[in-house]
Amino acid sequence: MSSKTQDVEALLNQKYRHGFITDIESDSLPPGLDEDVVTAISRKKNEPRFLLDWRLQAFRHWQTMTEPSWAHVHYKPIDYQDIVYYSAPRAPANAPKSLDEVDPKLLATYAKLGIPLHERARLAGVAVDAVFDSVSVATTFKDKLGKAGVIFCSFSDAVRNHPELVERYLGTVVPTGDNFFAALNSAVFSDGSFVYVPPGVRCPMELSTYFRINAAKTGQFERTLIIAAEGASVSYLEGCTAPMRDENQLHAAVVELVALDDARIKYSTVQNWYPGDENGRGGIFNFVTKRGECRGRNSKISWTQVETGSAITWKYPSCVLKGDDSVGEFYSVAVANNYQQADTGTKMIHIGRNTKSTIVSKGISAGHASNVYRGLVKILPSAEGARNFTQCDSLLMGPSCGAHTFPYMEVKNPTATVEHEASTSKIGEDQLFYCLQRGISAEDAVNMIVSGFCKVVFKELPMEFAVEAQNLLSVSLEGAVG
Amino acid sequence: MLLKISNLKARVAGKDILKGVDLEVKAGEVHAIMGPNGSGKSTLAQVLAGRQDYEVTGGTVTFEGRDLLSLPAEERARAGLFLGFQYPVEIPGVNNVYLLKAALNAKRKTAGLPEVDAYDFLALIKQKMKVMQMSESFLTRGVNEGFSGGEKKRNEVLQMLVLEPKLAILDETDSGLDIDALKIVSMGVNSLRDPARAVVLVTHYQRLLDYIVPDFVHVLSGGRILKSGDRSLALELEKRGYDWVQGAEVA
Numbered sequence: 004m005s006s007k008t009q010d011v012e013a014l015l016n017q018k019y020r021h022g023f024i025t026d027i028e029s030d031s032l033p034p035g036l037d038e039d040v041v042t043a044i045s046r047k048k049n050e051p052r053f054l055l056d057w058r059l060q061a062f063r064h065w066q067t068m069t070e071p072s073w074a075h076v077h078y079k080p081i082d083y084q085d086i087v088y089y090s091a092p093r094a095p096a097n098a099p100k101s102l103d104e105v106d107p108k109l110l111a112t113y114a115k116l117g118i119p120l121h122e123r124a125r126l127a128g129v130a131v132d133a134v135f136d137s138v139s140v141a142t143t144f145k146d147k148l149g150k151a152g153v154i155f156c157s158f159s160d161a162v163r164n165h166p167e168l169v170e171r172y173l174g175t176v177v178p179t180g181d182n183f184f185a186a187l188n189s190a191v192f193s194d195g196s197f198v199y200v201p202p203g204v205r206c207p208m209e210l211s212t213y214f215r216i217n218a219a220k221t222g223q224f225e226r227t228l229i230i231a232a233e234g235a236s237v238s239y240l241e242g243c244t245a246p247m248r249d250e251n252q253l254h255a256a257v258v259e260l261v262a263l264d265d266a267r268i269k270y271s272t273v274q275n276w277y278p279g280d281e282n283g284r285g286g287i288f289n290f291v292t293k294r295g296e297c298r299g300r301n302s303k304i305s306w307t308q309v310e311t312g313s314a315i316t317w318k319y320p321s322c323v324l325k326g327d328d329s330v331g332e333f334y335s336v337a338v339a340n341n342y343q344q345a346d347t348g349t350k351m352i353h354i355g356r357n358t359k360s361t362i363v364s365k366g367i368s369a370g371h372a373s374n375v376y377r378g379l380v381k382i383l384p385s386a387e388g389a390r391n392f393t394q395c396d397s398l399l400m401g402p403s404c405g406a407h408t409f410p411y412m413e414v415k416n417p418t419a420t421v422e423h424e425a426s427t428s429k430i431g432e433d434q435l436f437y438c439l440q441r442g443i444s445a446e447d448a449v450n451m452i453v454s455g456f457c458k459v460v461f462k463e464l465p466m467e468f469a470v471e472a473q474n475l476l477s478v479s480l481e482g483a484v485g
Numbered sequence: 486m487l488l489k490i491s492n493l494k495a496r497v498a499g500k501d502i503l504k505g506v507d508l509e510v511k512a513g514e515v516h517a518i519m520g521p522n523g524s525g526k527s528t529l530a531q532v533l534a535g536r537q538d539y540e541v542t543g544g545t546v547t548f549e550g551r552d553l554l555s556l557p558a559e560e561r562a563r564a565g566l567f568l569g570f571q572y573p574v575e576i577p578g579v580n581n582v583y584l585l586k587a588a589l590n591a592k593r594k595t596a597g598l599p600e601v602d603a604y605d606f607l608a609l610i611k612q613k614m615k616v617m618q619m620s621e622s623f624l625t626r627g628v629n630e631g632f633s634g635g636e637k638k639r640n641e642v643l644q645m646l647v648l649e650p651k652l653a654i655l656d657e658t659d660s661g662l663d664i665d666a667l668k669i670v671s672m673g674v675n676s677l678r679d680p681a682r683a684v685v686l687v688t689h690y691q692r693l694l695d696y697i698v699p700d701f702v703h704v705l706s707g708g709r710i711l712k713s714g715d716r717s718l719a720l721e722l723e724k725r726g727y728d729w730v731q732g733a734e735v736a
Contacts, residue, residue: 432538433574437628440534440570441588441644442562442595451587455578455627 031090036083038062041190044089048159048193051166054173061179061189068183074346075375075407076315078288086253088191088224151207153237154199158226161197168199172230176259176296176323184255184317185292188224192257195225200235200266209465211240227258231266233299238269238465252277254313256291264299264326269307271464272320273472276312283342283371286314293320297329297355305332306349307463309472314343319377321350324358324386331360334463336472339372339404348378348409353386353419362393365457368404379411382419389419397427398456400449486547487512487683488533488652493544494708495532502528504708505544510652513680517694517719518687520705521727526687527571529705530656534568535561548652562588563595567650569641571657571687576628581640582610584628585647592648613646616676618669634661642673653677654685659693671696691723704730 032043041062045055070081148155154165161169179189200206231237254276260268270293279286289312295304306320316339322331333349351360360380368374380391397406408425430452438448454461461469488510495503502525510516520526532539533546535558546553553561576584590600601609607624614623617639629637638658645653655674659667674684674697686697694702694716702718703710704727712718712730722730 431574434576436534436536436558437570437574437576438584438588439558440562440568441584441648442559442591443584443587444559444591447587447591451579451584452576455576458578 031087034085034087036088040088044191050162053170054162058190061186064180065186065190068186070183074317076344076346078315081253089193151204152201153204153206155210156197158195158197172228172261176261176294177257177292182292184290185257188226188255188257192224192226195227198229198237200231200237202232203234206237209238209240223254225256229268230261231268233264236267240271240465242273253288258293260295260304262297262299262302262304266299266302268295269305272308274310274312278312278343279314281341289313289316291318293318296323297326300326301328302326303330307334310337310347316345316347318347319349323352325354327355328357329355333362334460335364336457336460337374338367339374341370341372343372346375346377348376350379351391353382353389357388358386360391363459364395365460366397366406368406369400371403373405375407377409380421381413382416384415386416387418391421393423395425399429487549489547491545493546494542495528496540496542497528502708506710510683510685512683515684515699516701517699518703518705519722524706525708526705527656530568530654530687533654534558563592565651567645567648567653569645569655569658573629573637573641575630577630579628581626581628582624585644589647610647613643617643617673635666638662638670642670646673646677652683656687659688659690668696691719694719706731
């Protein structure tokens with residue numbers, strides 16, 4: 004057994020493949036946060052008055068709040084005055100109009116990450132809005148989308164070109180004072196993505212954003228807002244990687260989705276932020292608020308996430324099911340290895356009649372990691388005939404990791420149906436031996452068993468990303484069996 | 486000599502189970518190992534297959550002249566040792582065909598043979614499924630996922646037919662089978678009988694031996710082989726019970 008354990012450790016200690024730093028001059032504010040910093044961010048971005056007021060209101064609210072401590076995660080207190088809240092790569096005075104104008108070093112960075120910008124994007128049929136630190140660098144496929152009437156741009160562009168849409172929807176799903184990290188984000192968010200799909204339009208391609216943190220000691224606070232108007236549908240994927248750093252970096256994003264009558268939004272995440280080293284040093288603190296509102300009747304919002312990175316993950320992509328007959332879904336694979344801590348899950352708030360929600364969560368723990376599922380299913384008195392199905396499965400690899408499940412249910416309407424299934428299994432010695440006895444190597448066997456465990460979630464990912472997710476998973480866990 | 490076990494001793498969870506087992510199996514032979522519950526039959530099968538939580542405390546085992554005990558489980562399998570499990574495990578979400586194709590190709594790679602592609606593999610497995618009278622739906626299901634006891638055992642024999650091992654150890658492959666399934670499983674095993682291969686059947690019941698007729702029968706009790714003989718030993722055991730053998734040892 005001991006030789007096997009060593010192999011496992013060697014495999015687990017693989018270097019993080021995306022850990023490189025791009026040497027580019029940054030235009031940054033000094034560390035620290037006060038009203039002047041919030042104002043400076045807004046000024047740098049030439050924002051309209053309403054947005055500055057909105058930021059300041061959020062900042063004032065944030066100052067009255069305390070960091071939440073209920074999550075099953077442990078970390079040293081964050082010094083919010085030691086963080087840089089704005090950092091942009093120095094570029095020609097005007098934003099690049101095409102990829103040719105983009106700093107070649109940035110493009111090389113994306114190439115290393117394997118982001119399908121440029122021709123690869125065209126071949127894959129993926130439109131990429133790449134966020135480098137805080138400023139959106141290049142957006143492809145704007146034309147094709149524009150013909151369909153779809154707006155897909157950086158948040159800053161949306162503020163400039165579609166301020167009425169931003170003002171109408173920003174903060175309507177996640178209010179400025181929703182929680183500590185959402186308030187912080189509202190005050191200092193620097194950029195992000197914006198999508199508007201007009202009535203009756205089916206977005207002609209998958210939309211995808213890769214976020215990347217680069218400058219040292221820089222917090223990244225993106226803000227994403229997606230609106231699907233009546234009868235519209237859109238599928239959106241975000242992928243995340245971060246370079247290797249010793250210190251912990253804070254990532255506090257907010258994502259808001261709005262689905263009007265008969266609209267569909269599918270939001271998929273493959274999160275591979277730097278998880279820290281094998282001793283738990285460094286890594287991203289991923290404190291993210293994601294929420295979608297099925298505002299219209301018969302609308303649907305579906306979250307799929309594959310979370311393999313970050314030192315700490317704190318996120319609960321949720322659905323507020325306001326419209327009658329609306330549907331919310333949450334499919335999740337969360338992997339925690341070494342000293343990673345994940346506290347993740349979802350909230351399904353049933354308000355409309357005959358609303359339906361499905362939750363499928365697969366947690367995988369290895370090394371000394373802790374993996375928590377935390378979910379709330381809330382059925383309000385108005386939600387006649389609401390239904391929920393929840394399935395939470397945990398897979399443990401080795402003796403030193405942990406898995407916890409905290410399901411909360413509040414059912415205030417007697418016609419509701421709520422089902423909950425949960426299981427915890429150790430990656431079976433029996434399963435492993437069965438594969439070995441058939442001549443399959445331990446590494447292949449673990450990949451096979453874990454992929455099988457996650458299959459129902461991977462099925463929900465857009466095809467081209469399902470393969471990527473599977474590869475990511477096998478890199479994260481290769482041989483992780485004790 | 487295909488398999489030679491000499492004075493094999495093994496323990497599980499600090500408890501001595503095998504206390505000096507001797508057995509020789511030549512190519513072309515079928516051996517049956519019988520014995521009461523807790524006699525060490527399954528332990529012997531698991532130790533030979535290389536299960537790690539079984540600690541070998543003494544003795545030697547050679548497989549085609551090689552030191553079997555020094556090889557990890559997957560290499561034993563690739564060298565041609567197959568274990569039909571008493572309780573085949575479910576691996577949810579992993580497709581039957583996918584696992585078996587990976588197994589066959591791992592073995593072929595070791596032997597320096599080209600890998601079988603999906604098309605040829607499908608043809609091969611369909612042919613073997615016909616022998617085992619398994620329905621096509623098997624192809625799309627997960628490994629043993631939701632299988633009945635009988636289906637699991639049939640799947641074990643199917644895997645054996647695809648992998649064509651030199652030595653097949655079948656651990657109570659007959660338990661939990663109705664008479665029809667028993668006949669199918671036996672037919673599958675018999676179809677593999679060949680001068681170049683050997684089969685070791687671990688079983689409680691004489692019944693199996695009506696269908697797969699062994700060349701030798703051994704009685705394992707208290708961690709040792711107490712008695713060996715031919716087919717007639719099994720019949721006598723059925724008549725007189727295991728006490729007869731255990732009593733004979735005392736006497």
